[in-house]
Amino acid sequence: MTRPDDLVRAVEATLFAATEPMSAEAISTHLGGADVKAALAQLQATYSERGVQLVERGRRWHFQTAPDLAHLLRREREEVRRLSRAATEVLAIVAYHEPVSRAEIESIRGVQTAKGTLDVLMEAGWVRIVGRRDVPGRPVIYATTPEFLTHFGLSSRRDLPGIDELRAAGLLDPVEDALAAAMDVPGQAEGEAESAATESDEAEHD
Amino acid sequence: MTRPDDLVRAVEATLFAATEPMSAEAISTHLGGADVKAALAQLQATYSERGVQLVERGRRWHFQTAPDLAHLLRREREEVRRLSRAATEVLAIVAYHEPVSRAEIESIRGVQTAKGTLDVLMEAGWVRIVGRRDVPGRPVIYATTPEFLTHFGLSSRRDLPGIDELRAAGLLDPVEDALAAAMDVPGQAEGEAESAATESDEAEHD
Amino acid sequence: MSELDDSPALTLFEDEWQGVATAPQDDAALYLELDGWEGPLDLLLDLARRQKVDLRRISILELVDQYLTYIERAEALRLELAADYLVMAAWLAYLKSALLLPRDEQADPSPEELALRLQLRLQRLAAMRDAAARLLARDRLGRDTFLRGAPEGLRVDRKNNWQCDWFALVQAYGQVKARTAPVVHMVRDRMVMTLDSALSRVSSMLGVNLDWMELRDFLPPHADPRLKRSALASSFVAALELARLGKAELQQEQTFGPLLLRGIKA
Numbered sequence: 001m002t003r004p005d006d007l008v009r010a011v012e013a014t015l016f017a018a019t020e021p022m023s024a025e026a027i028s029t030h031l032g033g034a035d036v037k038a039a040l041a042q043l044q045a046t047y048s049e050r051g052v053q054l055v056e057r058g059r060r061w062h063f064q065t066a067p068d069l070a071h072l073l074r075r076e077r078e079e080v081r082r083l084s085r086a087a088t089e090v091l092a093i094v095a096y097h098e099p100v101s102r103a104e105i106e107s108i109r110g111v112q113t114a115k116g117t118l119d120v121l122m123e124a125g126w127v128r129i130v131g132r133r134d135v136p137g138r139p140v141i142y143a144t145t146p147e148f149l150t151h152f153g154l155s156s157r158r159d160l161p162g163i164d165e166l167r168a169a170g171l172l173d174p175v176e177d178a179l180a181a182a183m184d185v186p187g188q189a190e191g192e193a194e195s196a197a198t199e200s201d202e203a204e205h206d
Numbered sequence: 207m208t209r210p211d212d213l214v215r216a217v218e219a220t221l222f223a224a225t226e227p228m229s230a231e232a233i234s235t236h237l238g239g240a241d242v243k244a245a246l247a248q249l250q251a252t253y254s255e256r257g258v259q260l261v262e263r264g265r266r267w268h269f270q271t272a273p274d275l276a277h278l279l280r281r282e283r284e285e286v287r288r289l290s291r292a293a294t295e296v297l298a299i300v301a302y303h304e305p306v307s308r309a310e311i312e313s314i315r316g317v318q319t320a321k322g323t324l325d326v327l328m329e330a331g332w333v334r335i336v337g338r339r340d341v342p343g344r345p346v347i348y349a350t351t352p353e354f355l356t357h358f359g360l361s362s363r364r365d366l367p368g369i370d371e372l373r374a375a376g377l378l379d380p381v382e383d384a385l386a387a388a389m390d391v392p393g394q395a396e397g398e399a400e401s402a403a404t405e406s407d408e409a410e411h412d
Numbered sequence: 413m414s415e416l417d418d419s420p421a422l423t424l425f426e427d428e429w430q431g432v433a434t435a436p437q438d439d440a441a442l443y444l445e446l447d448g449w450e451g452p453l454d455l456l457l458d459l460a461r462r463q464k465v466d467l468r469r470i471s472i473l474e475l476v477d478q479y480l481t482y483i484e485r486a487e488a489l490r491l492e493l494a495a496d497y498l499v500m501a502a503w504l505a506y507l508k509s510a511l512l513l514p515r516d517e518q519a520d521p522s523p524e525e526l527a528l529r530l531q532l533r534l535q536r537l538a539a540m541r542d543a544a545a546r547l548l549a550r551d552r553l554g555r556d557t558f559l560r561g562a563p564e565g566l567r568v569d570r571k572n573n574w575q576c577d578w579f580a581l582v583q584a585y586g587q588v589k590a591r592t593a594p595v596v597h598m599v600r601d602r603m604v605m606t607l608d609s610a611l612s613r614v615s616s617m618l619g620v621n622l623d624w625m626e627l628r629d630f631l632p633p634h635a636d637p638r639l640k641r642s643a644l645a646s647s648f649v650a651a652l653e654l655a656r657l658g659k660a661e662l663q664q665e666q667t668f669g670p671l672l673l674r675g676i677k678a
Contacts, residue, residue, distance in 0.1 A: 111452075281569070358577075
């Protein structure tokens, strides 16, 4: 193997030594302002077939062991948090619908969501409050974090399994919109459908 | 880069994920008894020129940042900061009156001096503790350092202008007058403003 | 979509879940699993999946019957049912009758709409349940992939480079000294024209001239501007005093205009 150039070596060493995933900007700052994009791409290619890989998760980079070696590395003590079924469902709803309010989560699940369920997800660092919905009552709205993407091995929210099919099938739209579309009742929910469309557009930009 | 064989990849991932250096035997046990000697040698060669290296210390193996990049692990970032007005006053008092205790500084300034102010001056390397005053309470006394003289371009403390010179330069005028002169308040101190302007010119030439 | 709807993901990764209904196939087990359901919609979804058809083609009537049967048998077994299961049962019974009875034109929303709404809700819940399972099946950090076990860590030490120049230093000392120097007020002697001398000067000048004269013409010629101001003030007061005594009269055409003065013959 030929010796990589100094910047590549520096980026490699920095990411190996880092205790947290780092954005390209953070790496660049650490290395005195160098442009590290090309070095990251080169490292990613170099490591792609090795036992250790360089991955990007939510615009942050880190080295991790190759997924196909999981069976060799799994440790006796379980380090991954066990999630209740309710928490898992709420996490999926937040991820696929974000930003989303608790009432919206509950309307999908058809059951009240205990405050503790969202707390567990926030404590795990996977969900956070991102603001308030501008409707009466100004409910708090939730979204996923970069740590969520890191933990589940997602480069971005577009990587969420099946999200494109779900969106195409309208399964991420509120029931009201789907109902209006299915019943084809003119004028009943045009405005709603429109506003919902705007909302999911916004969500995509996130 | 060609894909390394599975054993090499497994050893690589195992050592990467290990929390402590591992002996060849321990790695072998972990990987179901495979002979890992050759894989270790191959990995060591592969990484020899990279930003991360595989090293053996006391018969135990671990990855570490390349020695020539060790400086990346601990970066110093220098921030240029202007000394606050309070700190400048305290520094001046130490310079003119050294050695001086904090109580003496306060009585000269007529204002209480935060401990942090002296800490800043010591961090800057301009002031140091030179002993204790032989009075009840044995207060710590401060003096300037050689770095202080160097920074301010003084060959000795005797180079500091005396009180008479300060007065002649208008530097003993009360703050309000100096302010008025600086703001060019009409009618209040036309003549003074003129002389103040001349002074600061002179001072800048120094 | 069929991929999502048909996938038996619910049973694949349930080891992640606590207290999960394990979608039991035999009825006896089913009735004991009430605590496993996350509410009536969850129970309905599981019943719907037993129909083994696409949720979009599900028979709502059949589903309603299954649900109602389930609730009846649970009651027969004296299992304690949460109120929301019973509310759902009542609503579904109403829905069933509305769907079966001759159509009531006034009904709004129509029973078909209510059935469709239920179907849409079940689809959405199913979609999220599958999504959750697929999410959990991904290579998860700390379970399938691992970070470096013993990273050296990056440290950034901030170092302050303090700046201060000679002038700032010396000026600061000057200001300390100026601020803390004992304050002494000096009142300087000023040249003034007293009211008495102004009175005598103005009245004597009025005696020799009977025409209007400007007040300024009464002032003594003097170079010092400070004395001039004092003389003007004193002469003005003297003029007012003479007018009060009826020895002079004052006239001013406009505000801030020249103040004219002339004597009155006694």
